[in-house]
Amino acid sequence: MANSGIQLLGFFLSLVGITGLIVGTILPQWKMSAYIGDNIITAVAMYQGLWMSCAFQSTGQVQCKIYDSILQLDSSLQATRALMIVGIIVSVAGLGVSCLGMKCTTCGGGDKIRKSRVAMTGGIVLLVGGMCCIVACSWFAHNVIRAFYNPYTPVNTKFEFGVAIFVAWGGSLLDVLGGTMLASSCPRKKQVSKYPAPTSRSGPPSSAKEYV
Numbered sequence: 001m002a003n004s005g006i007q008l009l010g011f012f013l014s015l016v017g018i019t020g021l022i023v024g025t026i027l028p029q030w031k032m033s034a035y036i037g038d039n040i041i042t043a044v045a046m047y048q049g050l051w052m053s054c055a056f057q058s059t060g061q062v063q064c065k066i067y068d069s070i071l072q073l074d075s076s077l078q079a080t081r082a083l084m085i086v087g088i089i090v091s092v093a094g095l096g097v098s099c100l101g102m103k104c105t106t107c108g109g110g111d112k113i114r115k116s117r118v119a120m121t122g123g124i125v126l127l128v129g130g131m132c133c134i135v136a137c138s139w140f141a142h143n144v145i146r147a148f149y150n151p152y153t154p155v156n157t158k159f160e161f162g163v164a165i166f167v168a169w170g171g172s173l174l175d176v177l178g179g180t181m182l183a184s185s186c187p188r189k190k191q192v193s194k195y196p197a198p199t200s201r202s203g204p205p206s207s208a209k210e211y212v
Contacts (some may be wrong), residue, residue, distance in 0.1 A: 029054075031140075032161075033160055077140075
C-alpha cells in the first residue's frame with residue numbers, strides 16, 4: 001500500500017499546479033514584444049495572451065483589449081485555449097477523485113484496496129490533464145519561436161516568451177508530478193507461495209506394541 005505521506009504530497013503538488021495553470025491561463029503575458037534591432041527603445045510594451053492583448057506604457061498606464069471574435073483568432077491560439085481549458089477541467093476532476101481515495105480521508109468506506117485504486121485513478125486523470133497543458137504550452141512556444149526566427153516577420157512585430165507561459169509550464173509540471181505520486185497508489189498483490197504450506201500428519205495412536 002502507498003504511504004499516506006506520498007499521497008498528501010502528491011495532492012498538494014497537484015493543487016498548487018492547478019492553481020498555477022488557472023493563473024497562467026488568465027494572465028495576458030504569454031508573449032511580449034521583443035526589444036531587438038531598432039525596437040530597443042520604445043515607450044510601449046505589448047503583451048498578448050490567450051484572452052486579451054495589453055499595452056503597457058512608460059507612464060504606467062495599461063490598456064487591455066479582449067479578443068472580440070473567436071473566429072478571427074489563429075487556429076493555433078484557439079487550440080491552445082481549448083487544450084488549457086480541457087487540461088484544467090480534467091485536472092480538477094482528477095484532484096476530486098484522488099481526494100476520495102486518499103488514506104487520510106474517510107470517504108469511500110474502509111476498504112483500503114478500493115481506496116488505493118480510486119487514488120490511482122485520480123492520479124492517472126491528473127497526468128492526462130497535466131499532459132494536455134504541457135502540449136498546449138509547448139505548441140504556443142513553438143509558434144512564438146518560429147515567428148521570431150522567420151526572416152519575413154517585421155522586427156517591430158516579433159515577440160518572445162512572457163511570464164504567463166512559464167507559470168503555466170510550472171503548473172503543468174507540478175500537476176504531472178503530483179499525479180505520478182498519486183498514481184503510485186496502486187495496491188500490490190499479495191505474493192502466493194509456489195509450494196503448499198506444510199501440514200502436520202498425525203495418525204491415530206497405534207494400539208499394537210512393537211517387540212524386538
